[in-house]
Amino acid sequence: MWDYTDKVMDHFLNPRNVGSVENPDGVGEVGSLACGDALTLSFKLGPDGRIADAKFKTFGCASAVASSSVLTELIKGKTLDEAMQVTNQDIASYLGGLPEQKMHCSVMGQEALEAAIANYRGKHDGAAAVKKGNIVCTCFGVTDEEIRKVVRENGLSTVEQVTNYCKAGGGCGGCHGRIAELIVEVQGEAVKTQIASPPKKPAKLTNIQKIQLVQQTINEQIRPALRADGGDIELIDIDGNKVIVAFRGMCAQCKVSGFTMKDVVQARLREYVSDDLTVEAEKNPESSEHKS
Amino acid sequence: MSSPKTTRSGSVSGSCGPDCTCRGPIPALDDLRSAMPKQDPKSVIYMDNNATTRVDEQVVAEMLPYLTEQYGNPSSMHTFGGQVAHKIAEARQRVADLLGCLPEEILFTSCGTESDNTAIKGTLAVLPNKRKIVTTRVEHPAVLTTCRDLERHGYSISEIGVDRQGNLNLDELGFRIDDNTAIVSVMYANNETGVIFPIDEIASIVHSRGVVFHTDAVQAAGKIPLNLRNSAIDMLSLSGHKLHAPKGIGVLYVRKGTRIAPFLHGGHQESGRRGGTENVPGIIALGKACELALKYRVEENTRVKSLRDRLEAKLLASCPDCMINGNPEHRLPNTLNISFEYIEGEAILLLLNQFGICASSGSACTSGALEPSHVLRAMGVPFTAAHGSIRFSLSRFNTEAEVDFVAEVMPKIVNRLRELSPFVKR
Structure with missing residues (x-):
């Protein structure tokens, strides 16, 4: 059972400003049914250029509803420039804190606000907000820009924290390496030791050494990332520089397992073992959904 | 709790069923609650x-003396301890009666998870x-996590x-x-959906x-007849704790x-197959619970089943856009897993919980994970429905x-939640 503050429960049970503003000046939609939470925010400006009314509709858990409700309270009466200063931390602290795994709910509120203001300023239409940057997490559609932002604004230093704050890396796990890079990029080298200290890549390997190192890399570097998301990997064979593996568990059904294979498995093996390696999925009759 | 009749004459308009037209502002929860029969908060x-x-109170009564008065160790040489061994033998026989097997085929452990680990390892x-x-x-984590850990130790796992x-x-x-x-x-029956697998058929295939062949019957035991x-x-x-x-x-x-091979090494308890002093009160309680389960098994499959079916029919009729998860024909009599879309x-x-009702969900948010239940995902239940899945599991x-x-x-x-949801267009 989640340990929600009284404030969260109050805003969940008695949400303020539910609905849609009539003839809104700005509308922002973020999230989706598939992601497990979604928020539509609409606002109307008064003659003084301040937000006169703001309403929301939210699909999601108690903390998502409460974050949305607080967001509308926070931005009312503010100018758009003032509203832009509202961060996810403001939402979370107004609520007396959120469980760490639920911080993404406060981030969703802030993103909806940005989308709505962008919509008003005519940069793009809020219904299909064009994301800035390149998609990093294909499972939840999170871009590098969004990850940099949550890392910077919340002082995050681990992949797990990033997942808690914006969901990136919470699906197949294929992007964990890229998220770690982004953390280092934002926070500097100081956090690097907390992520992973890669072993020195040996210059020349005997076959036995190569096999052992491949196995070790899979066990220590690749498998934990996949297992964190209910997936797994099995080393089937090594033929020269060709490493044959099979995905198990969630990875076997993951729509983006192709990316995982190339961007995680092959990248890690090249990083830790040898640049000459190529990775292939096992061609087997055991792959899932093969017949009735 | 007042009778349902009083409720229907209450002030809340409409049943909020498929034809419901109430579109007013979100009713505050207190309004919602005042429309409900008054409930004792406890x-x-x-x-x-x-x-x-x-x-079960009869189970508590049976075990209590073995906590307070007859606290001896059944392995002891004195009569004070030794007499407990007779009571354990009786409990073992009662468990065997429920399962339709011999008492010497019963091994007492500390929980279902230990039983699963012992069987596999x-x-x-x-x-x-x-x-x-x-x-x-779709196994319970007790089996699935154990297998995936073994995979790290060089075993290969096939998941059907x-x-x-x-x-x-x-x-x-x-x-x-x-x-x-x-x-x-x-597993004999799935804990989330209640779907019962054709275990006897599977056991024959495996045996041939x-x-x-091992089966995790934690959910099935006591709810459906077993004859080993x-x-x-x-x-x-x-x-034990799944059957009172x-x-x-x-x-x-x-x-x-x-x-x-033993999973826990130690003394000679359980014929040398499981070390550790017996959980005497627990074993005696389980014996009584199995005796009661046998007694109530018909009720479980008639009265409890009809309660489940009543709840299912009422929910399907009154809530639009909901669906049952799991094969309705081969399901535990007490389990209802139902998905409400858009919420x-x-x-x-x-x-x-505000109404004192306890149930559970396969939604991602309840576990802290970002993806919904592995069982519903394995079934291919769309994420839209999996996030809104609720499991009601009844008892006698x-x-x-x-x-x-x-x-x-x-x-x-x-x-109320659909009023909040951006996916419900009104």
Whole structure:
């Protein structure tokens, strides 16, 4: 059972400003049914250029509803420039804190606000907000820009924290390496030791050494990332520089397992073992959904 | 709790069913609650019996003296301790009666998870040349996590898939068993959906291939008839707290002649197959609970089933856009897993909680994970429905009035959350 503050429960049970503003000046939609939470925010400006009314509709858990409700309270009466200063931390602290795994709910509120203001300023239409940057997490559609932002604004230093704050890396796990890079990029080298200290890549390997190192890399570097998301990997064979593996568990059904294979498995093996390696999925009759 | 009749004459308009036209502002929860029959705040409507159950008072009465007066160790030489051993033998016989097996085939453990670990790891230990385990994608974590950990130690795991209704693909099962397979472990009934697998048929398939078969029957035991005498099951796990015994007691049935290495090494207890001083009060409680389960088994499949069916019918009729998860024909009599589209499970549970109603959800948010239940995903339930899935699991302690109360509250909760949802266009 989640340990929600009284404030969260109050805003969940008695949400303020539910609905849609009539003839809104700005509308922002973020999230989706598939992601497990979604928020539509609409606002109307008064003659003084301040937000006169703001309403929301939210699909999601108690903390998502409460974050949305607080967001509308926070931005009312503010100018758009003032509203832009509202961060996810403001939402979370107004609520007396959120469980760490639920911080993404406060981030969703802030993103909806940005989308709505962008919509008003005519940069793009809020219904299909064009994301800035390149998609990093294909499972939840999170871009590098969004990850940099949550890392910077919340002082995050681990992949797990990033997942808690914006969901990136919470699906197949294929992007964990890229998220770690982004953390280092934002926070500097100081956090690097907390992520992973890669072993020195040996210059020349005997076959036995190569096999052992491949196995070790899979066990220590690749498998934990996949297992964190209910997936797994099995080393089937090594033929020269060709490493044959099979995905198990969630990875076997993951729509983006192709990316995982190339961007995680092959990248890690090249990083830790040898640049000459190529990775292939096992061609087997055991792959899932093969017949009735 | 007042009668349902009073409620219907109450002030809240409409049933919020398919034809509901109420579109006013979101009713504050207090309004919602005042429309409900007055409930004693201390009374809880417990419909989460697949998670754990209330200990039957007769079970408590049976075990109590073995905590306070007869606290001896059954291994002791003195009569004070030794007499406890007779009571354990009686409990063992009662468990055997429920399962339709011999008392010497019953091994007491600390929980269902220990039973599962013992079965799988104990079998692998005596078959060092076989390195493969066949199981399913919808197992309880007690089996699934154990297998995935073994995979890290060089074993290979095959997980059989299920179809949209949660039925196992038996062809795939036969196909995956090979000479390298040490053990096949398939649950008797799924804890989330209640779907019952054709375990006797599966056991025969596995046996015909000369492979050991284990089943996790933690959810099935006590709810549906089991008769191990006529089955090819080699090992079966059971957990006390799922059938009105306390937590901390489990059973592993090991068919006579099945080789298994101990999981917990220690003293000579349990014929040397499980070290550690017996949980005497727990064992005695479980014996009584099994005796009661046998007595109430017909009721479980008639009265409890009809309560479940009543709840299901009422919810389907009063809540639009909802659907049952799992094969409705082959399901535990007490379990109802139902998805409400466009709304999220944790929010539903918290509102149910406001009315003292206990249930559970396969939604991602309830577990802290970002993706919904592995069982619903394996079934291919769309994420949109999986996020809004609720499991009601009943027991013989539930009443018709409770079912009617839940059926009364649920459409209002669903309607309220849909008022909040951006996916419901009005």
